[in-house]
Amino acid sequence: MSFTKHETAIVDEGAEIGEGTRIWHWVHICGKAKIGKKCSFGQNVYVGNNVVIGDNCKVQNNVSIYDNVFLEDDVFCGPSMVFTNVINPRSSVVRKNEYLDTIVKKGTTIGANATIVCGVTLGEYSFIAAGAVITKDVKPFALMAGVPAKQIGWMSKFGERIDLPVVGVGEWKCPHSSERYLLKDSILMCLEY
Template sequence: MFDRVREDVRTMRERDPAARSTLEVLLCYPGLHAVWGHLLAHALWPRTPLLARLLSQFVRLLTGVEIHPGADVGRRVTIDHGAGVVVGETAEIGDDVHLYHGVTLGGDSPEPVKRHPTVRDGVTIGANATLLGDIEIGENARVGAGAVVTKDVPADVTVAGIPAKQVGEESSVEAEPSPSVE
């Protein structure tokens, strides 16, 4: 557990230029506190779901971040500012994901099935973005602030808008050279 905390603090210090010290990150970053609280609630979830839910609600009260104890959260997941983030029960978040405030990983079905997004490794999701349903956000994709995403997003692309659409070029594809004019 302590290795995980050290890893998360180091990652946040790398991602946030406002982080001045390890102690500041340990004490003053509610997004990290929410992830750590989720680790405990997630461990309790299979054996004592009510206790897990109570713990997750207490963490939400303290941090403003609601992560359902059934959600799977990877390593080095950081939540910048934190307020208003909601992660649903069947959501899956990979490693090295960065979420900004107001992000929702929400469901689109009342049925007890996989109904929340899967966010692959290295994804960044901008402030107040809403991702709904059993969709997949590919590795290293970026979701713009305020976007509403209801369809899969391929790896290495940026989407923005309502509804979200790809913007710019894929980062893994080199641009074609411009034809020369003679």
């Protein structure tokens, strides 16, 4: 076994789990899940069947990753954050054929107790504040907060708030990585060297 699994965790037969992944107390990973290398799953995490998780993802305690949720590399899911898979759930109505895809792009951070409504895409390196409720697609590098969430700024790859307006034009250089960012037409781009 090329991954670490706590004795209380359940990994169903057939699950694909990458080298160096750590699975902690009372985690349940379903048999058709595909998980990359060097991931970490905190206690009481659930991973459904139609789920693909990239490399180096961190999923904190009490998170359920339901079918049709796809995490790219380097995604952080804070404690007790929530993914949904149906827009209009009713206990008396079966809607398993109505699950919508939720795509979380590379480097995204989702804060504690945030809710991600199904069918959205969270852009690369976006940052979802604790307790935010995401109901629409999120731009790359966007900082989102509130209920429902609104964009209140920008975040760098390093995780620093970028001193640029939400709308407008400008440039910013990260003091940690020296990466330069360009804001144009309400889109932020990282200009890598």
